[in-house]
Each structure stands twice: as structure tokens, then as C-alpha cells.
Amino acid sequence: MSFKTIQIRYQTARSLPAPYAYFYVLTAQAIASQSLQIDLAITYPDRDDIDDDELIAEGYTRDDDFKWSGRLPKTWLSAFDTFIGKTQLQEFDEEKLGEDDDYWEVELDVSTGSIKKGRPNNAEDWQYLMQELIQASYELVGRERPFELTYLDFSGKQNDMELRLTASFAERTVQIVTFINKREQRKTVPWSVLQHTMAEVYNHEFEEEEAQLKRPRQEGQWLNIGSDEWYDVSEMPSLQKRLRNL
Template identity: 30%
Template structure:
């Protein structure tokens, strides 16, 4: 795909494959570059016609789960997508065994399929979060990691593709901007575990246990909660190391 994205409108279609309803969905996004990026984004859940309403609700959905948004995102999204395109090798057909199919079309070109579907899938997840954040459906990301008296607070704006870490220990407060790509690595580590509403605590303490706020004041005592994860001690050590890397690593 040799076109310059900065002078073309790009269309992206994402289809889940081998995933049953009510989880299957289709994303369609159109982006037109300029100083800012004009975006039309939709996520439509598919193949739900044969399901009873209770079957959908029992899986944690509302029955009104589709997303439709049009608006503008900052120019940093131009740079992000152009960089992704440059790193992509293309095929003329999709991999039928993959968990998803992604089709990319630039104006005046035939549809092509990226080989690095994982990178495109994660980029689309970021785009989706940026759209609903810009639409004020959800607030920017805020998470906290607490161990004893030390508190690390992570904040991220998907709209602006910016992330910050703050450390509080006693009377010391340190703030720094972190490279955007590091945010994704921490989130990936966080969401290896499973978090259940019945395990939520209203707050944390500084008595030595490790706590995580995954947003909205949903605190989990990682030292005592099951989290339905194998090798929990190893995971917790890696999670702590990932937060430590944010505060001790280079600034953005």
C-alpha cells in the first residue's frame, strides 16, 4: 500500500471471526486527515437476532450496546496511523483462522489485509476508547497502584494519546509524562487478571497489602483477592515492576 495516508481518506473494517453472538461485532471506521482527524466510528454487535433478550442480558450486555460517533480527534492520531501503516505488510486476502478479520481501504486503492492483525486490533481499541472519551461517554483513564504507604497514580487520555504517572510517598510527590506505548504494556498486564464486582472495596489502606484501583474507585486488594489467575505471585510481581518502570523510566 504505497499511498500517502496524509492525503487520503482511509476506511477500516474489523470483523470478529469464530466468535458467537452476543459477543460478535463489526467495527467500521473512516478517517480523513487534516490538522485534526475527521472520524466516523461505529461498532455494531452482530447475529443477535436468534437470541432471546435474557440470553444477551445474562452475558453482561444491555441490549443497546452499539456505538456510533462522528467528530474530530487531534493530529497526533494522523501520526499514529501513518506509523502503523508504515510498519504493516499486506495481503490480498484475510486469514480465515484468525480471531478477527481486518480490511483496510485507502481512497483509489483495493482493499488489503494487514498481516500484523494484533497491532491493528489494539490500535482500533485505542481509537474506540478515544471516541467514547471525546464524546464524554467515559472519563479519561485513571488507575492507582498502592503498596504500603506508596501510591502510584496512572492517568491517560486516549483522545490526546498522552499518559502521566504520579508517585506519592509521605510528603514527596513526583509527576512525569510517560511514553504513550508504555501505557498499553501496563494495561495488558493489569487485564490478564479477572476483576469481579463482589471483590470491589470502597477504599484502600496503607498497612502493607497491595491495592489496585481499575477506575471509578473500584479498589481491589490484590494481596487477598483471588483474581482467577494462575501464578498470582508472579503476575503481581510483574505488575508492580511495570508500574515501577513507569516512574523510574524515561519521560516522554
């Protein structure tokens, strides 16, 4: 189902307190079947009574509210088309939402001229897509960098491997560079590969105090996910398999 515009109003559940609670309004407009015009505003309410030190300890700042307007490429337009085609909007009564229910309201103007409004039946899928879009907007303004992952597999044999994955949320592209015995291979993979890879990576717990702060040279399997830390993943066979098969 092609669309003209879609507006999404979202708010975290009432049971989620500050500083974690937030709401946003997003409007997306299809531009000549070539790009997606985005207007996004994110607000973090009820933080006046929280000390700056507490905000910093939780990974926030006093000024996390965010506004952005700009265009995303055709890959994003295609993603929205796909999601809209899988979505049914259902009527809902805001007064009947529970304390733990997120608020969703989607207004969709489709190419036939009709306007539909309601709560998406696949809200979890939309939540994931919106987090990717927010990451894309942060990337475009320089607030975040593209996602980077480096995997080292030093076996002590003749098949040492280094894999570098770079994913741009703004472009919705994933590039992989692999070095095996210093021979370089490059390829572009579908966006779904990143989603499955990140799910596998973050399915594991990584302890910062056990990480190395310098690039390892000794035998083993090591993972870096864009920070200074290198994590020993030699006891994580499912993660090793996922990364070696990229």
C-alpha cells in the same frame, strides 16, 4: 508513508456467536497534517433472539450499536502514519476465509494518489489500535471515562508510595502523579508505557469477592483500576515492579 484517507472494514469470525459478534466500518482522513477526521459505525448483529437478561449478564445492552463522527488530535494522526508505514496490504479471497478467521479489508489512499486495497499483514497490531480508537470515541461522547489506575505501596517504613495514572485515549496522553512520603511528583510518559502497563495488569487475575471496597490503610500493596474494588497485589512481584518503576 503519509496518507489521505483509510477505510477499514472489519468483522469478527463467523464462529463467534451473538452477542459477542460485531462488525465496523471506519474511515479516517488526514486533515492538514494536524488532526484526524473519523467516521465510525459499529453494529452488533443477530441479537433479536437473545433475552435482555442474558445480554445484561454478558455486559451488553439492547442498544450497543454505535456511530460517531469527529476529530482526533495530531497524536492519533501520527499513530496512523506509523502503522501505515509498517503495513503491507495483501490480496485475499473472502471465500477462502475459515470459520475462525476475522474479516479485514483496508482501502488506503496515499499522498501519491494511488489507492491500495487488501488485508493487512499485521492485523493483530491494527486490531489493538482500533480498540484504542473505539475507546477514544467512547470517551469523547461520555460513554467511557479515561483509564485510571491507583497503586498503593504501604510498607510501614518511611517510603510509603501512592501512584495515580490517568490515560486519555482521546488525547492519547498518559499522566502520572506520584506521592512518596506526601511529596508530589508529576510527569507525562509515552503512550507505549500505558500499553506495557495494561498488558502487565491484565496478565493477572483479580477476584472481585476478595477485593476491598474501601481504600486500604494497612500495610501491603494495593491496586485500583477505576472501580470500587481494591485488589491485594502483594503476591504479584512483577506487577509491583512495573508500577513502582513508572
